Amino acid sequence: QVQLVESGGGLVQAGGSLRLSCAASGFIFSTTNMGWYRQAPGKQRELVATITSGGSTNYADSVKGRFTISRDNAKNSVYLQMNSLKPEDTAVYYCRKEWSIYWGQGTQVTVSS
Numbered sequence: 422q423v424q425l426v427e428s429g430g431g432l433v434q435a436g437g438s439l440r441l442s443c444a445a446s447g448f449i450f451s452t453t454n455m456g457w458y459r460q461a462p463g464k465q466r467e468l469v470a471t472i473t474s475g476g477s478t479n480y481a482d483s484v485k486g487r488f489t490i491s492r493d494n495a496k497n498s499v500y501l502q503m504n505s506l507k508p509e510d511t512a513v514y515y516c517r518k519e520w521s522i523y524w525g526q527g528t529q530v531t532v533s534s
Contacts, residue, residue: 422447423445423446423447423448423518423521423523424444424445424446424447425443425444425445425516425517425518425523425524425525425526426443426444426525426526427441427442427443427514427515427516427525427526427527427528428441428442428443428444428528429441429442429528430514430528430529430530431529431530431531432531432532432533433506433530433531433532433533434532434533435506435507435508435532435533435534436505436506437506437532438502438503438504438505438506439503439506439530440500440501440502440503441457441500441501441503441514441516441528441530442498442499442500443455443457443498443499443500443501443516443525444496444497444498445497445498445499445516445518446497448518450494450497451474451494452474453474453518453519454471454472454473454474454519454520455471455472455490455492455499455516455517455518455519456468456469456470456471456472456516456517456519457469457470457471457490457499457501457514457515457516457517458514458515458517458524459510459512459513459514459515459530460512460513460515460527461509461511461512461513464512466515467481468481469481469484469488469490469501469514470484470488470489470490470501471490471519472490472491472492472499476492478490483509484503484510487503487504487505487506488501488502488503488504489501489502489504490502499516501514503530506530506532507532508532508533508534509532510530510532511530511531511532512530513527513528513529513530514527514528514529514530515527
């Protein structure tokens with residue numbers, strides 16, 4: 422069965438960095454587009470970044486230049502490097518198998534001012 426397991430969240434001060442990881446299993450990862458999304462309290466879930474099977478990336482305007490999505494097909498994993506974090510980046514971050522119903526359980530990122 423499809424499984425997506427996120428890790429790497431935590432508490433960080435504004436201006437700091439975190440690297441999120443998502444370990445995938447149960448499907449052919451190398452041919453699958455993947456995405457990172459986030460949901461802040463009281464807000465709808467929103468797209469953060471996506472990466473195609475070929476490595477093309479797309480970012481929300483709010484994170485361009487600060488966040489980098491990448492993948493390692495040998496490890497069936499997708500990553501989100503987050504730099505210059507801001508308090509408004511505080512949210513639960515989710516990994517998604519694009520164009521499917523499959524989401525990870527989420528990992529909390531809290532940025533203090």
